Every structure is written in structure tokens, then in C-alpha cells.
Amino acid sequence: MANLKELCKKEDLLTGGHRLCSGCGAGAIARQVLLAADTPVVIGSATGCLEVSTTIFPYSAWKVPFIHSAFENAGATMSGVESAYRSLLKQGKLKGDIKFITFGGDGGTYDIGLQSLSGAMERGHKMLYICYNNEAYMNTGIQRSGATPLGAHTTTAPAGKVKQGKEQNRKDLTAIMVAHEIPYVAQSVVGHWNDFISKVQKALATDGPSFINVLQPCRLGWAYKPEDTMVLGRMAVETCMWPVYEVVNGEYKLSMKPKEKKPIVEFLKPQGRFKHLFKPENKGILDAMQIEVDRKWEKLLKLCGQAS
């Protein structure tokens, strides 16, 4: 468990003045990651909102070493940094413990960067890969990704006269990472800072590759009021749209179980991207979404050794 009193004393290594949107969850994620680390870190990032908004030359919001090279290769790029570290350490050209953390959005992780991530995890580089998952290509203007949930309106799978947003379910990237049998995999969410920071600390303490898929409400792409980011993140957990759990050496553990599982409409209703689903004729889609969320939740409970 992270201690808020102690965390408050630490230096903020991501300065203010970056150009992320008001209410953006990505900035919160980055700051919490940096607060979680107790050793020097090297940060990497795929092309995306976080990277373009924090590194507009000649400025940088990062007070730690930072590298961005391209969109689809955050895993591979950090593989190189981490390999250089091991080589120089082994040869006595370098001393000290350094942790390696790389960020990718859902586009850069679920889709275009999946191969590079998979390779990096399979090779066992000691790095933490964090997918800040806002469920669409937000940096290019809200296009559908493999992480976009069924029914969501995006600019490349829009709601129209004959189509009602995305027609497919999102893929389960966390399960794909679990299938890599790496020592630490977790899902977390913006809005539960303690859950997230604790998971980052566990991941960084892991001797091997680790992966955290953190759901990040995006006020622009999800179309809600900027002040509701944390509330929406927590609602995703309470409706089981985005359960938070960890898989340590293959063992599933639920991090939070809602006292009372809320219907998903409570999560969907405040968001403009789901607005069209509340027309009477689209009730079938809402029902299908609820059925899918229930199915996945039951499956997760079983994996975690819990009856519903």
C-alpha cells in the first residue's frame, strides 16, 4: 500500500505546464508512476497524447531521462535501453539500480505496437510497460482501436443512420499479456491512485517484465465534463466494465470487488460516446453489452477463485 503522506513529500518529476487537456487522466498516470518509483528511472513512450503533450521542443515536462522514437515500437525501443544497461553494468562501465518504464496508449499497445510489446515481454527485458488505455486513438482525433468497447462512437466507427458505433467487442489485451507468462500483469484505473501506485511498485520490484493496463477516461474522446475523470474511472470498476486485478506468476487476484455491482448504464450514461445507445431502438445493444460484461466478470471471478 502506498502512503499518501510519504508520497506528498516526494519531488514531482513531471512538471506542470505540459499541454495535456484539462481533466486528462494520462498526466495523473505519469505523475503517479514517477511517485511510485524509488530508484532512478528511464522513461520511454510510444507516439501519442502523453508524448506530444509533454515534449514540445525546446521544452520537456520530464525531469527524468525520456525517449520517444516512433509509434509501434515502445517495447522494442525500451528493450534496447534495458539491454544497454545490462551490457554496461556487466562490463563495469556503469553502476547503480535503474528501472525502465515505457508508456503506450491503447492504439500503440493493442494495435500497432502489439508485436513489439510481445517480443519485448517474451525476451524477458526487465521493464514495466504501462498501457494508458483511453479506448481509442485520441491523439489523432478519436478513431476506433482494438480497445474501443462495443457500441462506442468514434470518428472511424461512428454512430450513423445504419450503424451504431463500434460493432465488435474489444480484445482482452491483459489476457494476452498473461498468456506471455510474464511474472506480473495487472489492470488498474485512473481514480484509484492507491491501487495503481501499489501495482506500479510491485511491478518495479518484479525480477522480469511486467505489464499494467490502466483505464484512463478521456474527457475529449469519451465526451464528459473534465472534472469527472476520477469519478468515471471508479464507476468503470463499480459496474465491472473494467475490473481491477493482478496476475502474479500466473495467480489471479481481484484487487477490488464492488459491494454492489452496478448496471453498466451508470458508467455509460455520462459519456457522449454512448449517447446514441440510449435511443429506445438501441436497447438491444445495451443489453448485449451488459451480457458481455457479466460474462467476463463471472469468468474473472472464477479465475480469481471467487464465487459471484
Next chain:
Amino acid sequence: MVLTTNPKGKIVAKTGNEAMAEAMRQIAPDVVAAYPITPATEIVQIFSQFVADGVVPTEYVAVESEHSAMSACIGSSAAGARTMTGTSSQGLALMWEMLYIAAGLRLPIVMAVVNRALSSPINIHGDQSDTMGARDAGWIQIYSENSQEAYDNMIQGMKIAEQAKLPTMVTTDGFIISHCMEVVETMPDDMVKKFVGEYKPERALLDVKKPYTLGALDLQDYYFEHRYQLADAMNKSKQIILDVAKDFEKEFGRKYDLYEKYRMDDAEVALVIIGSAAGTSKVVVDELREKGVKAGLIKIRVFRPFPHQELAKDLANVKAVAVLDRSDSCAASTAPLYAEVTSALFTHSGGKAPKVVNYVYGLGGRDITLEHVGEVFDRLVEIKDGAKVGEILKYINLR
């Protein structure tokens, strides 16, 4: 596989791939990240055996694609490690995006490239379409005629890259050099180590006490200057390449330049060519000289930075020149080397220029023989004696 290592330096028989791997062993980079592809596979395969045997301290990253190979090289080099890789053809094509990024970030990565035809149709044999496609990526390009040059160029390439802060590719022709056994003189390990020296980057990501941001978003107010700096560095690297060649000659006795002039002093007809076919062509030049024909040859070693001024000066007094390209630009007019040579002559020869024709040859590994080169020279002699130039672009040994 039997591996030959030559810690004391001697005359040995090596294929181009073995010679390049041997140079890599002696350079002993901190990191190699690579992916297999014919005909370059052997280089990194031999090198991974060096790693497995503990002969080198290198971390070998067996990545899952060439795109990731270059990405990992970028991460490693940015971290502050001496970094090398190798590839060919489709692999280089897949790296294309990252080639520009390695150059833009000014990372001194050295890459062995075994030239191979590009798909489609798929073909594994030697031509230079792959590296010609990457000619404007901001990489220094050094081409080799044989295994000896491949070995020597790799060693010089490391030093050039680090001094110029530019990534550098050293190439050989697929199979023709990469898989052909030749006599190579290798140098003692300690001499190579001393020649290449320690790598001390100005900035490194692993220097955590001096954090810096690499790969920042560069908009209208800075991008242009940064790209200019890259082009400027490429221009200035010409002197670095010459200085390193001079040092190399002093240490090891073999002389290198931006290009090789073969019997050019009084030449009236000449070829400009790159790579292994220069060897074949030199035989023809010798035969013609015996017959009294004033034939010569220029073999381009450094294609980037391209030696425009120097070449224009050396070609200005020739009467007829044929530029032989082992790639085709599909520009429906001429191929890459011809475009460079004629541009050099137009700009820098002071109005006095030879007649220049272009030949595309050897695509997909198609043979070029003494007879083919002889026919090219026959035409040049006719042009020298007043015949009309006719068609500029012709194809050698095309059915």
C-alpha cells in the same frame, strides 16, 4: 559451424559475411540487436556464437522483426552503448521508418547491409535496390567491392559514425561477396581495439544524473533547423571519412578514399560503378589498356555523402562515361547513380563534361560478365569517336 577467430591477425580465407562478423567481434560493441534475413543472416549468426562463447561482452537482442531491431538499436545507442546490427533487402525496407529516426536522433549505429533485391517478385540475390532506397535517410553509406573491403569498412565505419554522430551502413553484394570465400587480411585484436577507441557519448539516457529528453515533438519553429543540422553533418562527414581513411592507412597499410580511381590518369572512356562488379570491370579495363584503349574506372565507395565536386573534377577530361547501376529507380529515365554523377558533372565540371550513358545491370543477381562490360566499353569508344549517344538508359543482359 566452424568459426575462425584471428586474435593475432593474419591472412585467412573468409566470406564477406564472415569478414564482417570478424570485424564486429574485434569492435566488440556493447549491444547488437538483429533479426535474420538471407543473405545477411550469417553475420549475426556468427556473432551470436561469439556472444554464446563469451568471446565478446555484447548483449545480443534477438528481436522479433527488423523494425524492432532498429528500434532496439536506437534505444541502446541513445542509452549510451556502442551498437551494431545487420540486415538485407526486405529487412532494410521494414526498418525504413526507423532509419530516418536513427539519423534524426544522431545516433552512431553501424549496420552491415548485404545488398539484395527487393520484392516483388521475391528474390534473395544481390542487387543494390535496398540501400539505394534508403539513400536519403541520413545514413552514411559505404559500399565494398570484396570481403577485405567489407572488413576494413566495418572497422572504419564505427569510427566514422561516432565522430560524425551519424548512423552508418556498410554494404556488400548479396551472395557475390557475402557468400564468396576470399583471402582477407585481418588485423590483431588490440590494434583494432586501439583504432576504434572507447565510445564516450556526449549524452546518454543512462546518465540519470543528467536527464534529457530525446525524440521530442519538433514543430514549425525548430524542425527545419534540426533537419538542416543533419544535412550539414552529412556534408561535414566527408572530411571525417577521409581522416579516418588516412589513420587506417597509417595503421594497417590499406588506402581508402571516397572512391577508387582505377587507371583514370589519362582515361578517355570510363565506367562509374559500385560494388563487386567493379572487380570484373577492372579486368576488362586491363585488357583494353593492353590493346591501347585508354580505359579507366571509378568505383564509388562512399555514396552518402556523395562526392560531387571530386567526381566532377576527375571525370571532366574523360570523353565518354558509362554509369552502371545495380538498381533501377523506376523513374522511367535513369537510375540513382547516373542521376548523381550527371548532377555532379552539370553542377561542378565548369561546362566541360563527357558524354554519359546509363546501364542498369544485375537485378536479382543476374550475372554480369567480362563480355557485357566489354560491350559497354565498345560503345563508349564509338561515342568518343563521334557516334551519336542515342538511348541514354540501357539494360545489360536483359532478355
